[in-house]
Amino acid sequence: MAAQELTGAEIVIKALVDQGVDTIFGYPGGAVLPIYDALFQQNKIRHILVRHEQGAVHAAEGYARSTGKPGVVLVTSGPGATNAVTGLTDALMDSIPIVCLTGQVATHLIGSDAFQEADTVGITRHCTKHNWLVKSAPELARVMHEAFYVATHGRPGPVVIDIPKDVQFQKAEYTVSPHITHRTYRPKVKGDIEKIKEAVDLIANAKKPMFYTGGGVINSGTVASQLLREFVRLTGYPVTSTLMGLGAYPASDKQWLGMLGMHGTYEANNAMHDCDVLINIGARFDDRVTGRLDAFSPGSKKIHVDIDASSINKNVHVDVPIIGDCAHVLEDMLRIWKSKARRPDKAALADWWKQIDLWRERKSLSYKTNDEVIKPQQAIQRLFEMTRGRETYITTEVGQHQMWAAQHFHFDEPNRWMTSGGLGTMGYGMPAAIGAQIAHPDALVVDIAGEASILMNMQELSTAVQFMLPIKIFILNNEYMGMVRQWQQLLHEGRYSHSYSDSLPDFVKLAEAYGATGIRAEKPSELDAALKKMIETPGPVMFDCRVDQLENCYPMIPSGAAHNEMILGDDADGASVSEEGKMLV
């Protein structure tokens, strides 16, 4: 008997179900009405109606990053697709697996400037890992499954499937199995064993070793985090991580030096600068991390594990490149280390730790509190302490508050921290919190926000209210685009051009207008009680936490400077930036 024929729209739904998708984030429109109709007639997939397509993509990112599964988005043609572009670019930069379905005008109208037509595959070619325009229903099932494969294999990333409206109506057989291998795309997961042996030798013989880990460990899955922990503990070496890798190694562990980079700790950056063997596991030598390239870790032999060959030798030349998946490579490293009964150089390591402890004593994350104003760092530290022992997921917006969150909220598990690192997209945090809360309905999900960023996707509070998602939006309200103001102070002699957050809404009333709960705290003495209320109130809460307006985020490596040229909070006054540094972002 021939397989039953389905419409294109039904094929879409069936393929999603076969891929194990239970939730999609979307917004309807003319060019996706058949898919919405098919959605209406089934109950396997839950649709979360957002309020803006950018929000749909960020929500899918939050869902994906907090679960390790791909996030799925459904939007209409034209403005629906263009609104999704920022989210797709964000996912591309941060290697988040997203499958985004876009409606398109009917095939015979493509190219005619039809109503709500946009060249979606053209526009999104540069902000997706791959994209497809499906011109007939018989190809649809294959493309759907291929898209999931591409989004989730190798270096993860967003993909777009553009589906013309006539194809959604057209009937075809649904034949493909969900487990395909790709004709051309077959990323390598096992590292070259000779290189791994070479790396293990280097690691074992190091006198001043340093693990530099990144988002690739999170991408690789929880097993990679487990293996990383095992290997780092076995060696006894110090470990740091990028913004994207926080949580892969527990922050409560004594070998942990905190985050590195522009706003990283004194000990992490100095150890990077002085180490003799640098072990990069799944990080990409981003400019926020390296600082001035010609002064980056000048004396070290560098090992780099990355699944994407194009990440290797892109910014920094490395001595031992290993192309492969973090978990696979770490497993091999551990096996070789154990089989050769490798031992670290105990005496050298003790000296190295002595040096690191001296750097630690500098207490580069310290700040001074007072009775008058809440310090933003203090607000985060209290949030951290008051949520300890709970299953907590943190998302952020972009700015100073994001960096303070990275510095003062400590993660012991992977997939608990969601932030826009590569693109630095203000407006990411609330929709990402929605996605994380959907995936973890009983967990505490907090968006650590700035008063400027939160306004960029404020409309999504309505989504949270509709779906009764108890997300907490914790706004560190300094009445400034603080990060911009800080740079203006440092680079432009304090001319605060357009960085004051004027005419702010009353966030408490705004929350109430949406049907959520609003809370405000203005004095340090009110902080704990207000935080307690935020945590315990059911349903979505928006907390307007008034903080010190002119606090700067330190430590900081100014752009164009080296790791050992950090500005610390307590001697920041004379800080300045070189002329070349001013050219950098």
Place this chain on the structure above:
Amino acid sequence: MTQDEKIERHTISVLVDNEAGVLARVVGLFSGRGYNIESLTVGEVDQSEHTSRITVVTAGTPMVIEQIKAQLDRLVPVHKVMDLTVEANSVEREMALVKVAGTGERRVEALRLSDAFRARVIDTTHTSFVFEVTGTPSKIDAFIGLMRPLGLVDVSRTGVVAIARGPEAM
């Protein structure tokens, strides 16, 4: 200038699935990341397998050339990337159609020189020739240079195609 900053010219062959948009992906990669394209050619090479071969001539520092190859290799429809400049002893050819207009001495001289370049006359009028000339890009440059004072009016070049010597496939 250090060794790392030296600009090298490389000819890269890319075997791709012949799907819609694949050329735009390759070209977009070069423009988006600021790489050079000196020449780019494309044509289907296996109809039943739906594969095309793109030949790109590019220039950059060794680090940039490595990046270009890695970036090309990670495009989803790419089967294989081969750097003919380093991985193989290879041959390169380009073809050009060169139109030269003129009469009298100059016309005779153009014809005489074309013979030395083994160019073929593929169109002629009383006042013009179209020559077909094949060779390395520098040979074609030389031919065009010689035709310029003799009444060169139009040039159309294919861009470089290249292949490794010896019995192996890419």
